[in-house]
Amino acid sequence: MSELYDAAIIGAGPAGLRAAIELGKRGARVIIVDENPYPGGQLFKQIHKFFGSSVHLAGQRGFLIGQELMDSAKCLGVEFWLSSAVWGITDHTLAVLHEKNTHEIHAKKIILATGATENAISFSGSTLPGVLGAGALQTMVNLHRVSPGRRILIVGSGNVGLIVAYQMLQAGIQVAAVVEASDSIRGYGVHAAKLRRAGVPVLLRTTILAAAGRNRVETATLAHLDERQKLLPETAWQENVAAVAVAAGLTPLAELAWIRGCAFGNSAALGGFIPLHDADMKTSVEDFFIAGDIAGIEEASTAMEEGSMAGIAAAQELGFCSTEEKDREKKLIYQRLETLRSGSFGHIRQTEKIKIFTKMKGEFDEVRIDL
Amino acid sequence: MTKKEVIVIGGGIIGSSVAYFLKEKGYWPILVDKDNFGKETSSACEGTVIMQSKQPGPKLELALKSRTLYQELSRKLVYDIEYREKGGLVLLENEQQAAIMKKTMLEQETFGLQVKLLTIHEARKLEPVLSKNLWGAIYSDADAQVNPIAVTRALLQDVVKDGGTILPHTKVEDLLVEQGNVCGIKTNRGEMRAAAVVNAAGIWSSSLTARYGYEPKIIPRRGQILVTEAFPPTVRHIMICACYLAAKHHPELLDPTKLQHKLGVGTVIEQTVHGQLLIGSTREFVGINKETTLAGIQEIARHVMKLMPGLKNINVIRSFSGLRPKTENGLPILGPVKELPGLFMATGHEGDGIALAPITGKILADQIAETGILS
Amino acid sequence: MKCGLIYDGCLSQAETASVLPAAERFAKGPVAVIECIQDIPCNPCEKSCPHQAIIIGDNITAVPRLQADRCVGCGLCAAQCPGLAIFIVDASYSATEAVITLPYEYYPLPKEGDIVMGVSRSGAAVAKARVLKVRRETAAYGTILVSITVPKKFMHTIRSFRALREADKRIVCRCEEITETEIRLAVRQGANTVKDVKLATRAGMGACQGTSCRREISRIIAEETGASPEEILPPRFRMPVRPIPLAQLAAEEGKND
Structure with missing residues (x-):
């Protein structure tokens, strides 16, 4: 399969699709590969309306945004390989398991938009069926329409935890509580307010001690923490639940970037180790770009902007657009990104992103796995 | 004192x-x-303690003594070193390999290593995953494995x-x-x-x-190896292909234009105590470089499929590589x-x-x- | 800090080596390990042995000497020793497990079949153990002999047990079923990278290749060593990054030359 593409994009989520559109509309030959059977990344299970500004299609529901991006990309002649897993990479070659066989894709530029994976936490009984990631629960219910049971518990009060809790209520599933170890609600207050109006408690300084049941989750044991996060065992109590959904944050899915030899930096606020990159979304490896959650855990709207940036920067290097055009677009993109990364929720990400850009310039020691 | x-x-x-x-x-x-x-x-690396792969001579002598020491160590050491005397098969793809190996077998026997030539029909009784298209195999009960x-x-x-x-x-x-x-x-x-x-x-x-x-x-020689998911005991023996031995002892038989020989791929396979398969290996001179490569991984898979099509649905979960210290002689x-x-x-x-x-x-x-x- | 019985109450490596019977003797079956190295005036062990395998002599401050070839591992000495310093180790129990019989004087008594945590001379968790037998000897004035099975590699390390705690039940690596306690132990024994932990415990060697446990292991290493979690690198990533069936791993030959 020795076809040479201008660009190969791994991951057909909001970042990957936006990158494909920017490259496609400038005339580049683009292939986009995703291991899921449908494009859109996590958008297709997002049945809620998006925040952001109207440029990011905000106010629309996530799955409609996915549909719109995919249609635009297809119109531009972008080739889609779905249900196709990229399992390896060497230089400009990707090994892809596609239609039950490994094929090799060769591309001048590679854009990694692989997103993130949910963090697991361990507690007694955390390996029982019924303990799952909140994102996985969302897929199960919204996409596959399978109910986890009558009553569930959500661990973690970030936006993922709050939104999934709300969507479970919409699907007719009871939410026993949303529990949060820290002393304030981590996600948007408006999401929490929806839950409170429906009578769902959001319990701060509370943790899960154990899940138990015969062959699957039947109960969850919860307990409070003191102001120094020390467990107060005497406060423990049990809830009867059929599932425990863990929303403990996300980690960038960056295996391919590690293997390709990218330099990494670590930012707790952005989800852990991420490939160092510059404002063009270029990594330390020639012809290798990243965009979206792999470049730091953020939102669908920032992912789209980063995808556009990576697509435009790659197009410019390939000769499909001028430096002036790239710079003009870049300025607009960063104006929008700055808005998205402002306010009490966003400013930490802005600061951390700038640190990553600076590290990329070599002012800090980079992290590399040798040996 | x-x-x-x-x-x-x-x-x-x-x-x-x-x-x-x-x-x-x-x-x-x-x-x-x-x-x-x-x-x-x-x-x-793999954990093979194979006698059949050792050139008859000082190396085979050392290996046989080493095997006796492994038996003692596995009794003496409190830590389970996962030493298992499973027996080994050298897989023969064709008559040419069989002819070379028959000579080696005679030499091996002078060192006291008991080996037995099997038809492919007999070999498949021992190891049903083997391909019908092979010529045969040589069996020795002296081959063993260990967890390094x-x-x-x-x-x-x-x-x-x-x-x-x-x-x-x-x-x-x-x-x-x-x-x-x-x-x-x-x-x-x-x-x-x-x-x-x-x-x-x-x-x-x-x-x-x-x-x-x-x-x-001392030249570092890279060996890439595949690891599969764990599954119930299926691969009962330690197996190596005769072309592995050809690569080791008869480099003149190699066709340098073929990818397999460029990478020095010869199959060595064992199922560990934990149920995972280790499938090796390439033999490459690339300096101190421990990357695994698309070409290496695919070539190993391609070759093992030729020998053991019965393993086709087993998932590979990782590759790794190590640098073997090679001397001139x-x-x-x-x-x-x-x-x-x-x-x-x-x-x-x-x-x-x-x-x-x-x-x-x-x-x-x-x-x-x-x-x-x-x- | 100096180590040894008079400094921290635990036998040092050298002191342990001095009381262990020969490796060959362990292979033959149960044998007493007398961890009594001081000249205490005491001799019930000598008197308790029906096989005259323990020698102290008339001077009862002498340190007991075991004649290992006479010892049958019956455990009567262990039940009688006022210092609870005698253990019976049976290395012949199975290929991978040994049985340790130890004196026990706490309530509640364990039940046969219970899973407990085997602990070292300093009380540190080492590995899970199963209670094989709970035995009461009439001559022991109430001391109970509890036999537990432990991984063979820890037969010289485990010298007591305690009930399982939450951390012993928390599985961090679900593919290989490695608990938080096992990981903490590995870190305390010097494994200070995720790869070291992997080599020591197999955590991260399974089907998901550490996707679900890598972060937790980093957190535990950070907690144990005081390092910042940001300094703890993941182990090397390798292809294939998804499980791929062997037959589907290889593109057709010649197409990628």
């Missing part, structure tokens, strides 16, 4: 074995490693239990040489003195003595260094390090005792 201390450089399976047998002989071993123990080649990580840890545990010293994160910067005699080492943690020093630093072992005019040629370097009295070498085992680790340790301990360094 206090016991004599002997420093061993390199905490891989070879260094650990040397330290163990020194301790058994009544010395105080001090084992140093630049990192934690067994983190390099000894944990990036466990062996290293078990030997170290026993060394420590009996009062030996192990020092991780201790990088050797130079030898201590006084009046031409090696009497210790300089490390990032200071100087250490001892009655003798053993260099078991694998692919790094030649650089230390270069400045003293002794620089044995293919034989390990064992024993005292003429130019540097007090220094002993235990290195250059290439792909035979696991099989030969116990006998290497024993030989070195015996040699040190013989040179009159009292314990």
Whole structure:
């Protein structure tokens, strides 16, 4: 399969699709590969309306945004390989398991938009069926329409935890509580307010001690923490639940970037180790770009902007657009990104992103796995 | 009289074995490693203790002795080293391979290694995953497997239990040489003195003595290996393809235009105690480079599918690679260094390090005792 | 800090080595390990042995000496020793497990079949153990002999047990079923990178290749060593990054030359 593409994009989520559109509309030959059977990344299970500004299609529901991006990309002649897993990479070659066989894709530029994976936490009984990631629960219910049971518990009060809790209520599933170890609600207050109006408690300084049941989750044991996060065992109590959904944050899915030899930096606020990159979304490896959650855990709207940036920067290097055009677009993109990364929720990400850009310039020691 | 201390450089399976047998002989071993123990080649290899793959001659003799020592170690060490005498099959793809191997079989028998030629029909009774298209196989019940990580840890545990010293994160910067005699080492943690020093630093072992005019040629040779998911015991034997042996002993048979031969791929396969398959391996000269490559991974998979189509649905979950210390004549370097009295070498085992680790340790301990360094 | 019985109440490596019977003796079956190294005036062990395998002599401050070839591992000495310093180790129990019989004087008594945590001489968790037998000897004045099975590699390390705690039940690596306690132990024994932990415990070697446990292991290493979690690198990533069936791993030959 020795076809040479201008660009190969791994991951057909909001970042990957936006990158494909920017490259496609400038005339580049683009292939986009995703291991899921449908494009859109996590958008297709997002049945809620998006925040952001109207440029990011905000106010629309996530799955409609996915549909719109995919249609635009297809119109531009972008080739889609779905249900196709990229399992390896060497230089400009990707090994892809596609239609039950490994094929090799060769591309001048590679854009990694692989997103993130949910963090697991361990507690007694955390390996029982019924303990799952909140994102996985969302897929199960919204996409596959399978109910986890009558009553569930959500661990973690970030936006993922709050939104999934709300969507479970919409699907007719009871939410026993949303529990949060820290002393304030981590996600948007408006999401929490929806839950409170429906009578769902959001319990701060509370943790899960154990899940138990015969062959699957039947109960969850919860307990409070003191102001120094020390467990107060005497406060423990049990809830009867059929599932425990863990929303403990996300980690960038960056295996391919590690293997390709990218330099990494670590930012707790952005989800852990991420490939160092510059404002063009270029990594330390020639012809290798990243965009979206792999470049730091953020939102669908920032992912789209980063995808556009990576697509435009790659197009410019390939000769499909001028430096002036790239710079003009870049300025607009960063104006929008700055808005998205402002306010009490966003400013930490802005600061951390700038640190990553600076590290990329070599002012800090980079992290590399040798040996 | 206090016991004599002997420093061993390199905490891989070879260094650990040397330290163990020194301790058994009544010395105080001090084992140093630049990192934690067994983190390099000894944990990036297969665990085969194959007799059939050893060239009839000194290597086969050593291997047979080593096997006896493994039997003893697996009884003696408290740590389960996962030593299993499963028997081995050399897979013959065609008549040409069979003809070469028949000659080798006769030689092997003169060393006391019992081998038996099987038709493919007989071989498939033993190992149903084999392809019908093979010519046959050679069986030996002397072939075994072991877990090299466990062996290293078990030997170290026993060394420590009996009062030996192990020092991780201790990088050797130079030898201590006084009046031409090696009497210790300089490390990032200071100087250490001892009655003798053993260099078991694998692919790094030649650089230390270069400045003293002794620089044995040790070339890193990369072996890439695949790991599969765990599944119930299915692959009952340790298997190697005859072309692996051809690559090892008859390089003239190789066609350098074929990718398989460019990468030196010859299949070696074992199912570990934990149920995972280890499938090797490439043999490449790429310097100190431990990457695994698309070409290497695919070529290994392609070749094993030809031999064992029955494994087609088993998932590969990882690849890894290790650097084998290869010497010019293919034989390990064992024993005292003429130019540097007090220094002993235990290195250059290439792909035979696991099989030969116990006998290497024993030989070195015996040699040190013989040179009159009292314990 | 100096180690040894008079410094921290635990036998040092050298002291342990001095009381262990020969490796060959362990292979033959149960044998007593007398961890009594001081000249205490005491001799019930000598008197308790029906096989005269323990020798102290008339001077009862002498340290007991075991004649290992006479010892049958019956455990009567262990039940009688006022210092609870005698253990019976049976290395012949199975290929991978040994049985340790130890004196026990706490309530509640364990039940046969219970899973407990085997602990070292300093009380540190080492590995899970199963209670094989709970035995009461009439001559022991109430001391109970509890036999537990432990991984063979820990037969010289485990010398007591305690009930399982939450951390012992928390599985961090679900593919290989490695608990938080096992990981903490590995870190305390010097494994200070995720790769070291992997080599020591197999955590991260399974089907998901550490995707679900890598972060937790980093957190535990950070907690144990005081390092910042940001300094703890993941182990090396390798292809294939998804499980791929062997037959589907290879593109057709010649197409990628």
